[in-house]
Amino acid sequence: MSQADERGETLSQLLASQVERTPDATALIDAHASLSFAELADRAARVAAGLAACGVGPGDRVAVWLPNRFAWVELEFALARLGAVAVAINTKFRKHEVEDILERAAARLLVLPGGADGVDYLALVEQFEPDRLRTLDTVITVGERTASGEVAGRPSLAYDDLYQHAPADDGARSDAACNVFTSSGTTSAPKLVVHRQSAITHQARAIASRFGFVAAADTVVLAMLPFCGVFGFNTVMGALAAGRPVVLQPSFDTDGAIELIERHRVTYTSGSDEMFRRILAAAPAERIASLRSGAFANFSADAAALVADGQARGMQLFQTFGSSEVQALMSHAPAGSGPARWALGGGTPSSDATRVRVRDTETAKLLPDGEAGELEIAGPNVMVEYMNNPEATARTVTADGYIRTGDLGYIEGPDSFVYLARLGDTLRLGGFLVNPREIEAYLEAFESIALAQVVAVDTDRGPRPVAFVIAAGDAAVIDEAAIIDACQADMAKFKVPIRLLRVDAFPTTSSANGEKIQKTRLREQAQAVVDAMEDSA
Numbered sequence: 010m011s012q013a014d015e016r017g018e019t020l021s022q023l024l025a026s027q028v029e030r031t032p033d034a035t036a037l038i039d040a041h042a043s044l045s046f047a048e049l050a051d052r053a054a055r056v057a058a059g060l061a062a063c064g065v066g067p068g069d070r071v072a073v074w075l076p077n078r079f080a081w082v083e084l085e086f087a088l089a090r091l092g093a094v095a096v097a098i099n100t101k102f103r104k105h106e107v108e109d110i111l112e113r114a115a116a117r118l119l120v121l122p123g124g125a126d127g128v129d130y131l132a133l134v135e136q137f138e139p140d141r142l143r144t145l146d147t148v149i150t151v152g153e154r155t156a157s158g159e160v161a162g163r164p165s166l167a168y169d170d171l172y173q174h175a176p177a178d179d180g181a182r183s184d185a186a187c188n189v190f191t192s193s194g195t196t197s198a199p200k201l202v203v204h205r206q207s208a209i210t211h212q213a214r215a216i217a218s219r220f221g222f223v224a225a226a227d228t229v230v231l232a233m234l235p236f237c238g239v240f241g242f243n244t245v246m247g248a249l250a251a252g253r254p255v256v257l258q259p260s261f262d263t264d265g266a267i268e269l270i271e272r273h274r275v276t277y278t279s280g281s282d283e284m285f286r287r288i289l290a291a292a293p294a295e296r297i298a299s300l301r302s303g304a305f306a307n308f309s310a311d312a313a314a315l316v317a318d319g320q321a322r323g324m325q326l327f328q329t330f331g332s333s334e335v336q337a338l339m340s341h342a343p344a345g346s347g348p349a350r351w352a353l354g355g356g357t358p359s360s361d362a363t364r365v366r367v368r369d370t371e372t373a374k375l376l377p378d379g380e381a382g383e384l385e386i387a388g389p390n391v392m393v394e395y396m397n398n399p400e401a402t403a404r405t406v407t408a409d410g411y412i413r414t415g416d417l418g419y420i421e422g423p424d425s426f427v428y429l430a431r432l433g434d435t436l437r438l439g440g441f442l443v444n445p446r447e448i449e450a451y452l453e454a455f456e457s458i459a460l461a462q463v464v465a466v467d468t469d470r471g472p473r474p475v476a477f478v479i480a481a482g483d484a485a486v487i488d489e490a491a492i493i494d495a496c497q498a499d500m501a502k503f504k505v506p507i508r509l510l511r512v513d514a515f516p517t518t519s520s521a522n523g524e525k526i527q528k529t530r531l532r533e534q535a536q537a538v539v540d541a542m543e544d545s546a
Contacts, residue, residue, distance in 0.1 A: 017183045017206075017207030017208075017210060017211055017389065018183060018206075018207060018210040018211070018214075019089065019181035019182060019183045019206050019207075019210065020085065020086055020089035020090075020181060020187060020206050020209060020210060021086065021089060021090055021179050021181040022181070022210070023210045023213060023214075023249070023250055024046070024049065024050050024053070024086055024249070025050065027046045027249065027250075027252045028046045028047050028050045030252060031046060031252050032045060032046055032047035033045050033046075033047065034046055034252055034254070035254040036048075036049045036249060036254060036255065037049060037079055037082060037254070037255055037257060038254055038255065038256045038257065038273060039078065039079060039256075039257045039259075040259075042079075043254075044079060046249075046252070049079075049082065049083065049086070050086070051176070052079075052083050052172060053082075053083045053084075053085075053086035053087045053090070054087070054090065054176035054177075054179075055171065055172045055173070055174050055175070055176055056083050056084065056087035056168075056171045056172065056174075057086075057087035057088070057090040057091050057176070057177070058171075058174035058175060058176055058177045059170065059171025059172070059173070059174040060087060060088070060091060060093070060118070060171065061091060061174075061177060062174055063118060063146070063147050063149075063166075064117070064146065064147075065088070065091055065093050065117065065118060066091060066092070066093065067091065067092030067093065067180065067185065068092065068093065068094070068185075068186070069091075069093045069094065069117045069118075070093070070094045070096050070114045070115055070116045070117060070189065071084070071088055071093055071094065071095060071096065071116065071117065071118040071119075071120065072096045072098055072107075072110065072111055072114065072116040072118065072119045072120065073095050073096065073097055073098065073120050073237075074098040074100060074102075074107065074119060074120065074121040074122075074130065075100065075120060075121065075122055075125075075151060075236075076100050076122065076125050076126070076235065076259040076260050077232055077235060077236055077241070077257045077258060077259050077260070078122075078151065078257065078259065079257070080120070080151045080168055081236045082236075082245065082249075084120060085187075085188075088187065089181045089185075089187050089206055090179045090180060090181050091180060092180050092181065092182055092185045093187075094186050094187055094188065094189055094203075095187065095188050095189070096110065096114045096116055096189040096201075097188065097189065097190050097191070097236070097237040097238070097242070098110055098191075098237060099191070099235065099237045099238070100125065100126070100128075100235065100237065100260070103133065104133060104136055104137060107133075107137070108137050108138060108141040108142075109141075109198055110191065110199075110201070111137075111141060111142060111144075111145060112141045112142075112143075112144075113198075113201060113396070113397060114189060114201055114396060115144040116144060116145060117144060117145065117146045117147070118145070118146060118147045118148070118149060119134070119145060119147075119148050119149070120148075120149045120150075120151060120168065121134065121148070121149075121150060121151070122150070122151050122152045123150045123151070123152045124152065125152070125259065125260075126259075126260055131150065131160060134148065134160055134161045135160065135161055137161055139161075139162065142161060142163070145161075145163055146163065146164070147163055147164050147165065147166070148160040148161065148163050148164070148165040149165065149166055149167070149168050149171070150165060150166075150167055150168060151168040152168075181206060182206065183205070183206050183207040183210070184205055184206070184207060185205060185206055186203050186204070186205055186206075186393060187204065187205060187206045187209060188203070188204045188209060188242075189201050189202065189203055189204075189396060190202045190204070190237075190238065190239055190242075190333040191333065192332075192333045192334070192395075200395045200396075200398060200401055201395060201396035201397070201398070202333040202334055202392050202395060202396075203392055203393045203394050203395070203396050204336070204392055204393060205393055207389065208336070208389055208390055208391065208392070208393075209246060209336075210250070211360065211362070211389040211390060212243060212246070212247075212336045212338075212339075212359070212360065212389075212390045213243070213246035213247050213249065213250035214250050215247075215359040215360035215363075215390070216243060216244075216246070216247025216250070216338045216359055217247050217248070217250040217251035217253075218251075218359075219341045219357075219359040219360075220247060220277065220302075220304070220338065220341060220359070221277075221302075222247060222248055222250075222251035222253050222277070223251045223252075225276065227274075227276060228248070228251065228253040228276050228277060229253065229254050229256065229273050229274055229275045229276050229277075229299075230244060230245070230247075230248040230253060230254070230255045230256065230275070230276075230277050230278065231255075231256045231258065231266065231269055231270060231273075231275040231277070231278035232244055232245050232248075232255050232256065232257050232258060232278075233258045233261045233266050233269075233278055233279075233280055233284065234261070234279055234280055234281075234284075235260070238333075238337075239331060239332070239333050239336050239337040240279055240306065240331060240337040240338070241279070242337070243331070243336050243337040243338050244278075244279040244337070244338065247338060254273075256269050256273045256275060261280075261284060263284075263287040263288060263291050264291070266278075266284070266288055267288060267291060267292045267296055267297060270288075270292075270296070270297045270299065270300055271296045271297065271299075274299040275299055275300055276299055276300060276301045276302070277300070277301065277302050277303060278300070278303050279303065279304045279305070279329075279337075279338065280303065280305055280306075281305060281306055281308055281524075282305050282306065282307045282308060282312065282315055283308065283524065284305075285303060285305055285315055285319065285326060286315060286318075289315075289318050289319065289322065294322055297322065298323070300322075300324050301323075301324055301325065302324055302325040302326070302327075303319070303324065303325075303326050303327075304326075304327060304328070304329040304338060304341075305326060305327070305328060305329070306328070306329065306331075307328055307354065308524065308525050308526065311450060311453060312328055312352040312353075313348070313349070313352040315352075316348045316351045316352045317348060320348055325342070325351065326351065327341070327342040327350075327351035327352075327356070328351065328352060328353060328354045328355070328356070328428075329341065329354075329356065330354055330355045330356065330426075330428050332414060332416075333392070334391060334392045334405065334412050334414070335363075335386045335388075335390055335391050335392070335412055335414070336390045336391075338359060339358060339359055339360075339363065339386070339390060340355050340356035340357060340358055340359060340426070341356050341357055341359055342356050342357070343356055343357045343422075343424070343425045344357070353427050353428075354418070354427065354428030354429065355418055355421075355425070355426045355427045355428035356425060356426070357424050357425050358388075358424075358426075360388060360389065360390060362388045362389050362390075363386065363387070363388035363389075363390055364386070364387045364388055364411075365384060365385070365386050365420065365426045366384075366385050366411065366420070367380065367381070367382040367383065367384060367385070367418065367419055367420055367426075368382050368383050368385055368413075369382045369383075370382055370383050370432065370442070376419070376420075377420075378419070378420040378421065378422065379419055379420070379421070380419055381417055381418065381419045381429060381442060381444075382417070382418075382419070382442075383413060383414065383415065383416065383417065383432060384414045384416045384417070384418040384426065384428065385407065385411040385412065385413055385414065386411060386412050386414060387409070387410045387411040387412065391410070391412050392412065394406075415431060415432050415433065416428055416429075416430070416431055416432060417429045417430050417431070417432050417435050417442065417444065429444045429446070430444050430445065430446060433528070434528050436463070436464070436465040436472065436474060437465070437472055438465060438472055438473070438474060438503040438504060439471075439501065439502075439503030439504075441503070443474075443503075443504060445462070445463040445464070445474075447504070448461075448463045448474060448476065448496075448500070448504055448506065449461040449462060449463050449476070451496070451499070451500065452476055452478060452492065452496075452506075452509075455492055455495075456481060456484070457480060457481055457484040457486065457487045457488070458478045458479070458480065458481055458484075458487060458492075459478075459479045459480060459481040459482070460478070460479040460515070461476050461477065461478045461479075462476070462477045462478075462515055462526060462528070462531055463475070463476045463477075463506065464477075464528055464531045464532040464535050465532070466532065466535045466536045466539045467536065467539075468507070468539060468543065469543060473503075473506075473507045473539075474504060474505070474506045474507065475506055475507060475508045475510065475535035475538070475539065476506040476508070476509045476510065477509075477510050477511075477512050477515065477531055477534075477535070478509050478510070478511055478512070479511075479512060479513065479514065479515070480511060487509065487511055489508070489509040492509060493505060493506060493507075493509065507539070508535070508538060508539070508542075510534075510535065510538060515527075515531065516530040516531065
């Protein structure tokens with residue numbers, strides 16, 4: 010029997026409640042099979058017993074380096090039964106990154122595919138430095154190519170062997186840590202973000218309700234984002250909490266996503282803006298007619314255009330908000346709002362228990378509605394800590410339990426907030442905080458410019474903006490002087506770019522949720538150009 014304290018629901022209880030209501034309803038679908046909720050619960054219980062036979066117990070960390078498969082979801086519930094912790098590793102990570110996470114998380118087991126997407130994961134593990142694997146006891150392989158015997162000097166076994174064990178007692182506790190996700194660090198090693206079971210179940214229930222999964226009996230959710238990130242993970246957990254089927258796409262590709270939407274009559278999915286753009290550009294309307302809504306994170310371009318494209322297809326696409334620290338799908342488009350609001354980040358918190366406030370980044374005073382500053386978030390959805398990093402935890406968690414998000418935004422009403430940008434990406438120009446998207450959108454309105462990114466550089470006259478631009482179509486000329494003159498006429502002088510630098514593409518880095526533009530590299534490049542200008546003056 011599950012043990013729970015007064016602080017909330019365990020993962021075992023969340024799954025058991027659905028098994029009690031609809032045991033035969035479909036929970037998971039992949040390319041080869043489907044699992045009912047009863048089958049998922051039974052398999053998770055057997056996997057838990059198999060892991061216990063490997064020595065996994067309360068507090069132990071098990072690294073999950075898998076694409077979207079049944080095994081990922083089974084492990085989530087199995088480890089919760091043991092009071093153990095799933096440490097999510099991005100399948101795009103390689104030797105240095107995986108070694109670092111295994112070492113810092115002190116993982117006892119590593120679960121990985123024998124091969125996926127043309128990658129030989131077993132061969133990669135054989136290359137790991139032995140000193141980085143001191144805590145690792147066992148390697149478990151999933152899929153047709155398994156390794157029973159030894160991997161990297163550690164005993165190994167096939168994941169399917171875990172099913173042979175009879176279910177044992179459930180030791181889940183709502184206050185026990187159950188998940189570790191990596192933050193999206195770009196200048197240092199990612200921080201390891203710890204969540205307890207009650208936080209995961211609370212957010213899952215909130216998503217199931219706020220996103221309409223419970224209300225719409227025909228809901229079918231496509232999981233095209235990787236489970237190693239909270240965006241993909243929370244999407245799956247919200248659907249399961251509602252008792253709705255989840256269609257798994259092991260890794261995203263446009264044609265595959267369209268085929269799954271059409272075949273399974275998918276009604277909802279989460280993704281990056283680029284994923285949705287690719288689907289809308291490639292799919293005839295009739296193939297994705299079932300898709301009613303989708304939440305997206307905007308990483309690269311004008312969200313309003315994406316929203317309009319979706320609306321033309323009869324679907325509501327809207328920006329959401331989230332992070333590893335506060336979980337994903339933390340907000341939904343406010344009730345009664347329209348396309349203009351859907352294109353903005355933030356929204357109404359998915360949980361009524363989530364609280365949002367805004368603090369001035371210079372005075373540290375809390376700000377009234379409508380004034381932009383750093384978003385701070387508290388509630389049952391937030392992280393416990395950064396694993397083995399009390400200094401970073403202290404910098405991030407306030408004395409009264411709010412998470413300092415590092416995001417710029419403002420409160421727009423009694424139950425809604427707006428996310429503008431990462432604070433590290435905002436520009437302090439002329440003494441004001443400026444959202445770079447404001448300048449970028451203006452530049453993208455010129456026929457010769459397809460996309461723009463704006464950063465700030467240091468000059469003799471203080472911080473000034475520099476724009477990187479990608480030409481539209483076959484545009485041979487971008488008239489830098491004419492565009493800067495137009496900026497001078499149309500916006501405050503401190504917002505006017507001092508240079509327009511034409512590039513073929515923006516530098517990007519991969520995250521669990523998609524490609525993110527590397528503002529740091531753009532700032533470095535812009536600073537070098539401006540420094541050279543000043544040296545030659």
